[in-house]
Amino acid sequence: MFEKIEEVRNYLFKYLETRLDLIKTETQERLENIAIRLIYLVVLLLLAGLTGIFLFxxxxxxxxxxLDSRYLGFFVVFGLLAAGTVFWAGAGRQVQQAVRQLLFRVFNHK
Structure with a gap:
């Protein structure tokens, strides 16, 4: 009788150990996928930013x-960027909501 109880206990212990290893592996895989996506996104944003600077x-x-001027073009581009910054700052809540929805779709995409 005690041998059967010991055998069941051993099987239960092995089952729990296997289950924990599976959860650990799944969690590690998810973290690796998130890290890979973040690295890709950072490099992509860096390249896009540098391209944008070059284009401006x-x-x-x-x-x-x-305009046959030395500085007026830079002032025009500065004005456009300043107007864009003011617009972006004014649309803060709408932009934050859109970013939340985008992140939800990205991280819950399977």
């Missing part, structure tokens, strides 16, 4: 050539 510089130089 080219636009400013082009406006300078067009």
């Amino acid at each position: 510089i080219m636009l400013a130089v082009g406006i300078n050539e067009w």
Whole structure:
């Protein structure tokens, strides 16, 4: 009788141990996927930001050539960026809600 109880206890212990290992492996896999996505997103945003800076510089130089001015193109581009910043700051709640929805879709996508 005690041998059967001991055998059941051993099976139960092995089952729990296997279950914990499975949960640990699944959690590790999810964390690795999140880390990979974050690294990819950071590199993508960095490259997009650098491309944007380069394009704004080219636009400013082009406006300078067009207006035959040394600095006016940079002031025009600065004004556009400042207006965009003011708009972005004013639309804070709507943007935050949109980002929450986007993150929810990204992290719950299977």
